[in-house]
Every structure is written in C-alpha cells, then in structure tokens.
Amino acid sequence: DAGVIQSPRHEVTEMGQEVTLRCKPISGHNSLFWYRQTMMRGLELLIYFNNNVPIDDSGMPEDRFSAKMPNASFSTLKIQPSEPRDSAVYFCASSLVDQPQHFGDGTRLSIL
Amino acid sequence: RKEVEQDPGPFNVPEGATVAFNCTYSNSASQSFFWYRQDCRKEPKLLMSVYSSGNEDGRFTAQLNRASQYISLLIRDSKLSDSATYLCVVPLEGSYIPTFGRGTSLIVHP
Numbered sequence: 220d221a222g223v224i225q226s227p228r229h230e231v232t233e234m235g236q237e238v239t240l241r242c243k244p245i246s247g248h249n250s251l252f253w254y255r256q257t258m259m260r261g262l263e264l265l266i267y268f269n270n271n272v273p274i275d276d277s278g279m280p281e282d283r284f285s286a287k288m289p290n291a292s293f294s295t296l297k298i299q300p301s302e303p304r305d306s307a308v309y310f311c312a313s314s315l316v317d318q319p320q321h322f323g324d325g326t327r328l329s330i331l
Numbered sequence: 332r333k334e335v336e337q338d339p340g341p342f343n344v345p346e347g348a349t350v351a352f353n354c355t356y357s358n359s360a361s362q363s364f365f366w367y368r369q370d371c372r373k374e375p376k377l378l379m380s381v382y383s384s385g386n387e388d389g390r391f392t393a394q395l396n397r398a399s400q401y402i403s404l405l406i407r408d409s410k411l412s413d414s415a416t417y418l419c420v421v422p423l424e425g426s427y428i429p430t431f432g433r434g435t436s437l438i439v440h441p
Contacts, residue, residue, distance in 0.1 A: 254431075261433040262375070262418070275428055310374055317427055319365050319420075322374035 221245070225311050225323035233331050237299040240326045243292055244313030252320060253286055253296050254310040262310075268294065269316065301330045334358065334430050335421045341436035348409045352435045354419030355401040363427070364402050365420040366393055369434065375418055378404075409439045 224243040232238060244251050253265040266276040271288045279286070283302070288294040298305055306329050312320040336355045344350050356364075364381035379386065381393040381402050392405040402421075406413055416434040423430050 262431045264428070264430070267428055275426070317363050319377045319380065320429065322376070325374050 223311055223313050223321050223323035225309075225326055227326055228324060229327045229329075231329045231331065232301060234302050235300045236330075237297065238301045238305075238328060238330075240296040240309050240311075240328070242294045242296070242311030242323060244294070244311070245321055246292065248313035248315055248321075249291070250314045250316055250320075251288060251294050252312040252314075253294070254312065255307045256310060256325075257307045265296070303330045306330050334423055335419060335432040337419060337432035337435045339433055339435060341438050343438045343440065344409055346409055346411060346439055346441055348439075349405065349407045350409055350437065351403055351405045352417055352437075353401050353403050354421070354432050355399075356419075356421040357400070358422060358424040359397075359400060360424075361422050363420075363422060363429070364393075364395060365429070366402075366404050367418040367420060367431070369416045369418060371415075375431075378417070406437075409437075411439050411441065413437060414439045 226241045249270050251268040254262050256262045265278045266286045267274050268288045286296045308325045308327050310322050310325045312322045314320040334357050366378040367375040368378045369375040379388050379393050381395050385394040390407045394403045416436050418434040419432045420429045
C-alpha cells in the first residue's frame, strides 16, 4: 500500500512568493495532520483535520498560513507571502482516530 | 508544566549497552501512547505502541506508569543502528490530538 505522499520534496523560493505544499493521505484514514519541524522548536502541530473538517488550527502561526482539505484524498498547506523564518521541514501525517500516525517524507522548504 | 517532556540528551552509549528514556505527560486521562523513531533528515516512524500492561518487541520494551504519569522505552543490547532521536506521543489534555515530545537523542558508538 502507498504511504502518505507529499510534494514537492524540496522547495527553494524567494521571500514574498506563494508556497503550496501538497499531501495525499493513506486511503481510508480519516485524520490528517500538518506539522512543521525546526531545530529550535522541534515538531509542531499546525493543523488537524478529521473527516476533511479542520478540528484544531491553533498551531497555524499566522494569517499567512492556510490549509484546506477539499476531499478525503488531498490536502494543501499554503504560505502567502512566504518569509525566511518559514524555512523548515513540513510533514503531513494521516491516521485513523486514536491510532498511530503515518508520516510522509516531508517537504524541505527554504525561503531566501 | 509542559504537556509532554523528554530529556533531549544526547545519550551517548557503547554498543551492547542498555539504555532507557522516560517521557512525562500532564494529561492524566490519556489512553494512547506511542514511541516514534526519527533518523536525521527523515520522517518520524512508529517504533511501538505503549500498552497499560507494558509490551516488548525484541530488544525494545515500553512501559506505562500511570501513577507517576510517564512512559518509558528500554533498549537492550544497543546497536549502532539504534542511533536516532526517539519521540514520545501523548494526547493533549482534553482532546485526543496526539502531541509529540521534543525527542531524546541517542548515539551508540563502537
């Protein structure tokens, strides 16, 4: 079975540009998570969807960040406008409720 | 008190050693606990779930202490390949949303 699929694997762009990260969860999983990981702050939960509905977005840093899940097989995380401090590894994970999460390979984002 | 706390380490041990990590949590109602392993520049991967009665998987043993609100991970006969960061996962207070600890770094040397 395919795992969680994220794209792109790497993204380098200039500050001010719009960045869109994509995630395809494991088929049948009803929970989807977006995380950001940096050396300074560790793994931070940005937003959690259950059955395509955002349940907790308290971790979204500010209005520049937005996430959508239009259907059960696709989610996006968008940053507009991007800033150098957004540079991090962004992970998407999916699971059944209360079960272990499965992570994608991550997107390594660098904002110049 | 933070929701989930781990000693960041690093724990530097020789091959063959036994090493243990603890993870303390504040949500006394938590039911689901997990240990994940993360290698450098890779995604976290599930190592094992933690059951109330404790569980063992080869050289790895996970235990839960509800009274003192911590979970532990014991690694016996450490291998070089065990070098990684070990993350505990516990649900947030009042929710079932899993929260990751900052992780404990393990370095196994020859």
